Amino acid sequence: MRELILGGARSGKSALAQQHAEASGLEVICIVTATPDDAEMAERIAHHQANRPPAWRVVEEPIELAAALMEHADQNHCLLIDCLTLWLSNILSDSESTFDQQHATLLDSLPRLPGRVILVGNEIGLGVIPMGKLTRHFVDENGRLHQEIASRCERVTLCVAGLPMTLKDDQKT
Numbered sequence: 001m002r003e004l005i006l007g008g009a010r011s012g013k014s015a016l017a018q019q020h021a022e023a024s025g026l027e028v029i030c031i032v033t034a035t036p037d038d039a040e041m042a043e044r045i046a047h048h049q050a051n052r053p054p055a056w057r058v059v060e061e062p063i064e065l066a067a068a069l070m071e072h073a074d075q076n077h078c079l080l081i082d083c084l085t086l087w088l089s090n091i092l093s094d095s096e097s098t099f100d101q102q103h104a105t106l107l108d109s110l111p112r113l114p115g116r117v118i119l120v121g122n123e124i125g126l127g128v129i130p131m132g133k134l135t136r137h138f139v140d141e142n143g144r145l146h147q148e149i150a151s152r153c154e155r156v157t158l159c160v161a162g163l164p165m166t167l168k169d170d171q172k173t
Contacts, residue, residue, distance in 0.1 A: 001116055001171060003155040005164075006123040006146060012162035014048060014082055017120045021056075024116050026078040028056045031069065033087035035062050048082065056080075062090045063098065066105040073113040084121035084149065088142055103145070110152045121146055123158065 003020065007013035021028045030052060036042035052058070061068040065087050072079055081087075091102045110117070125143045130136050150156045156168040 001155065002110060002113070002153040003116075003118045003157065004146065004149050004153045005118065005120050005157045005159060007159035008123055008126075011159045012164075013120050013122075013159040015051070015162070016157065016159050016164055017080055017082060017118050018052070020118055021078045021080045021116075022053070024078040026076055026116055028053070028078045028080060029059060029072045030056050030080045030082065031059045031061055031065065031072070032082055033062050033065065033090060034083070035086075035090070062087065063094060063102060066102065066109045069106075069113055069117070070109055073115050073117070075114045078116040078118065079113075080118045080120070082120040084119055084145060085124070085142055088145055089138065092138060092141065099141075107148050107152065110149065119149060119153070121149070 005013045005017050005020075007016075021030075032045075032048070034041060034045050034048075036045055049058075059068050059072065065081065069079060069081070091099045122142070123146070125139055130139055150168065153168070154170045155166070158165045158167055
């Protein structure tokens with residue numbers, strides 16, 4: 001089963017994803033995409049590390065997310081990906097060819113992954129249209145990515161103020 005959990009900054013989406021991963025009863029592998037490019041991001045990463053169960057395996061993969069998913073996906077695993085938005089920023093910053101290839105590979109591989117997959121992303125498209133061309137491009141690509149991922153997931157949840165709202169639930173029994 002694949003699940004997408006969306007929410008704004010500090011909305012509780014990562015905590016909700018962790019709860020769902022723990023409740024799966026499977027071995028959890030957390031695939032993280034953030035890189036500590038500055039002190040503030042290093043603090044955010046440390047916060048997530050401190051709140052993550054120590055028994056979980058952690059894989060750091062800022063670019064080749066699909067390859068990491070294919071390597072670690074297994075019927076007995078729950079993969080928790082945190083976060084799609086940082087991954088998107090990484091691949092857009094690298095090059096257009098990296099973006100095209102990594103984006104296509106993720107979308108192609110996601111429906112074929114065994115086990116449980118929980119993806120976390122930042123919903124950033126609810127505000128005003130950004131003034132800068134680069135920021136508008138990022139917001140547009142983030143929205144498109146979430147739509148494409150949501151169409152490939154059985155469950156989609158929006159988290160606001162720590163409260164989950166189910167947007168889609170097509171779980172197969």
